[in-house]
Amino acid sequence: MDTPFNPASTSAYDAVRPAPRALATEAVHAGREDLARQGLHAPPIDLSTTYPSYDSRAEAARIDAFAADGAELDGPPVYGRLGNPTVARFETALARLEGTESAVAFASGMAALSAVLLVRSALGLRHVVAVRPLYGCSDHLLTAGLLGSEVTWTDPAGIADALRPDTGLVMVESPANPTLAEVDLRAVAHACGSVPLLVDNTFATPVLQRPAGQGARLVLHSATKYLGGHGDVMAGVVACDEELAGRLRQVRFATGGVLHPLAGYLLLRGLSTLPVRVRAASATAAELVARLTADPRVARVHYPRIGGAMVSFEVHGDPHAVIGAVRLITPAVSLGSVDTLIQHPASISHRIVDAADRRGAGVGDRLLRMSVGLEDVDDLWSDLDQALDRGRTQAPDVKGLHEALN
Numbered sequence: 118m119d120t121p122f123n124p125a126s127t128s129a130y131d132a133v134r135p136a137p138r139a140l141a142t143e144a145v146h147a148g149r150e151d152l153a154r155q156g157l158h159a160p161p162i163d164l165s166t167t168y169p170s171y172d173s174r175a176e177a178a179r180i181d182a183f184a185a186d187g188a189e190l191d192g193p194p195v196y197g198r199l200g201n202p203t204v205a206r207f208e209t210a211l212a213r214l215e216g217t218e219s220a221v222a223f224a225s226g227m228a229a230l231s232a233v234l235l236v237r238s239a240l241g242l243r244h245v246v247a248v249r250p251l252y253g254c255s256d257h258l259l260t261a262g263l264l265g266s267e268v269t270w271t272d273p274a275g276i277a278d279a280l281r282p283d284t285g286l287v288m289v290e291s292p293a294n295p296t297l298a299e300v301d302l303r304a305v306a307h308a309c310g311s312v313p314l315l316v317d318n319t320f321a322t323p324v325l326q327r328p329a330g331q332g333a334r335l336v337l338h339s340a341t342k343y344l345g346g347h348g349d350v351m352a353g354v355v356a357c358d359e360e361l362a363g364r365l366r367q368v369r370f371a372t373g374g375v376l377h378p379l380a381g382y383l384l385l386r387g388l389s390t391l392p393v394r395v396r397a398a399s400a401t402a403a404e405l406v407a408r409l410t411a412d413p414r415v416a417r418v419h420y421p422r423i424g425g426a427m428v429s430f431e432v433h434g435d436p437h438a439v440i441g442a443v444r445l446i447t448p449a450v451s452l453g454s455v456d457t458l459i460q461h462p463a464s465i466s467h468r469i470v471d472a473a474d475r476r477g478a479g480v481g482d483r484l485l486r487m488s489v490g491l492e493d494v495d496d497l498w499s500d501l502d503q504a505l506d507r508g509r510t511q512a513p514d515v516k517g518l519h520e521a522l523n
């Protein structure tokens with residue numbers, strides 16, 4: 118059966134898939150190979166929630182097959198929660214960029230992480246070993262045990278010793294949100310032994326780092342950030358082998374955290390400019406890092422060895438005054454958009470983490486996190502420059518600031 122609308126699962130599609138291509142080429146072609154054959158250029162958006170079928174015996178067999186291994190349905194879709202052709206295009210493309218067999222998309226990054234935890238705990242493997250810092254809500258989900266998991270926090274060197282017979286997952290972020298701390302993914306993957314390693318690759322994107330090639334079995338993205346890239350779509354995705362993808366699809370089907378097809382379309386479009394956006398913003402970020410490092414108003418700059426468009430820095434003055442003073446830069450949580458965003462992690466993105474745990478993870482009260490966009494570097498610097506001046510003049514005495522921040 119010819120099923121051009123389900124690019125991830127058709128053997129016809131595999132037959133036309135060319136040899137491996139460079140990332141920039143995959144970014145604009147992956148998940149779209151069937152379009153020319155259909156006489157299309159832009160991918161169609163399929164908004165159907167259900168699909169007609171006159172052969173209910175065949176449907177029964179396909180649903181049995183999905184229940185067995187969670188493989189994507191062969192042939193026409195059945196129901197939106199079982200899979201959507203537009204979303205499948207994004208999944209195909211992201212898997213290709215991350216170098217994994219499969220990818221499974223969710224309604225948000227947190228829905229994606231929740232599905233991973235549910236897949237593992239359904240096997241009785243409820244223990245998670247994790248390295249701080251993680252994104253604030255990921256930390257919260259694990260620490261609060263909201264899905265019945267139990268977490269052991271450790272540093273990368275302590276992972277092997279922290280593993281237990283019921284450990285179902287090891288989780289790291291690199292570069293980490295918001296300190297941009299990096300871990301040696303190969304060494305961590307080695308320490309995990311047979312326990313799957315999940316790397317949150319939201320900050321690096323596959324343009325800068327492909328964790329699956331370094332031993333991660335699961336690569337998670339808040340696709341809300343760089344993959345979408347324009348601050349107008351919320352999504353999550355897990356890139357992994359087909360065995361785990363099947364389990365994730367089954368959990369997605371049963372728990373309902375599906376991605377909307379319009380979001381799938383926007384993400385596929387976002388991927389096509391991902392390499393260009395990440396490289397351009399990273400070059401601007403590197404220049405801002407140089408200027409911030411040389412600036413006496415700045416105590417410390419955090420920037421990862423692999424580069425990227427995220428910059429964190431600690432100010433001598435009042436971080437809240439800096440946030441209040443930016444005019445071109447948007448004072449907002451989130452990241453990875455075409456415009457530059459700045460926020461105070463201790464107040465927003467990592468507020469939900471206990472203050473002592475937060476500080477212990479290196480998220481200080483004077484730390485600001487900036488997501489560098491595509492604006493001109495001198496325009497960004499002049500905005501930062503005047504905002505840093507405000508931070509300096511409005512800084513209360515050190516004791517007062519300390520009390521204000523506690």
Ligand SMILES: *Cc1c(COP(=O)(O)O)cnc(C)c1O
Pocket residue numbers: 225226227228252254255290294317319320338339340341342351352353
């Ligand atoms: C934002 C973020 C998440 C959560 O993603 P949502 O799409 O907001 O649910 C997870 N990890 C990292 C590193 C993030 O920045």
